Amino acid sequence: MIVEFMSAMIGHFEMTDLGLMSYFLGIEVTQTDDAIFVSQKKYIGDMLKKFKMEGCKPMLIPVEERLKLEKEGFDMVKDKEIIIEYCHSEEQEEHPSALDSFEDMIAVAEGKKLVLFLDYDGTLSPIVNDPEKAFMSDAMRVAVREVANLFPTAIISGRCIDKVNGFVKLNNVVYAGSHGMDIWTPTGSLKYGQQNKSIDEQGNKVVKFQPAQEFLPTVKEIIQVMEKKIKTFEGAMVEDNRFCVSVHYRNVDEKEVDTLKEMVHSTMKAFPKFCINGGKMVMEIRPSINWNKGRALEYLLDTFGFTGSSDFLPLYIGDDTTDEDAFEV
């Protein structure tokens, strides 16, 4: 039938039979007897060339499997952003991938119970321009759910706990928000004070540990002041992270960034009980207390029942400066 159709068409139009399709609209096509494989290797090469990133090193990324391709919704800016996020060659030179030492890590873990700690932004989700849209892929969610079924798993984020919970949507992990200043666990710890029993949105009993409770009214005040002051900086954004505040400048004109930073530093002089830490195009304002992601990790190990034991290996995966407190522990 195909042959008949072709000769009928050739009778009417000037055309040549090129055989099986191998390349169409930037997609490479390989056809076998029982399958057709499509690949965009050339397209990716062209994209890297376009953004002058041909020299960058490849690495594994949490690509969604069996993703249905849609006609609508292609976003050139977002595509570029994701490629840049995963291809920072210089950054990788300085900070090589932990996966390069996978065998060594497995050797250290031999016979030990793994306890997994994960950061959210930049670790479970790609860095994007709009913090409200830092979604986690379904593939990543499945991976975290599966790993959390095997090992105790906690997510320690700079975000407020409700927001990170809303992004992750898993009930087999424990959450700690506000850089570890808001921890919700099923049981709590006998070693630490300041714990309150409560019920979460799903109706589960939780013990909340919030060592920066007394700072809440001042945090609200800081948010109000900052929101007024950033109005003159187009693209700046204040994010309420409950016990902490983030002032974002990712979308601010480069020429304005130093002035914005000066404004934040001089404004915070009126709030001496708070400190400012740097992050990825963000200024993290938080109470100056001896509590951080590292202390939160210790608290969580205790509530998981590992205090005094040596047959466990905590593994922390994070990408930002506030994660270094946890790496240290």
Ligand SMILES: O=P(O)(O)OC[C@H]1O[C@H](O[C@H]2O[C@H](CO)[C@@H](O)[C@H](O)[C@H]2O)[C@H](O)[C@@H](O)[C@@H]1O
């Ligand atoms: O501890 P994390 O879970 O990594 O949170 C740290 C901060 O992450 C978010 O900001 C960063 O990601 C945004 C979305 O990709 C990006 O737009 C921003 O430039 C990054 O700094 C979050 O919005 C902050 O509140 C967190 O403190």
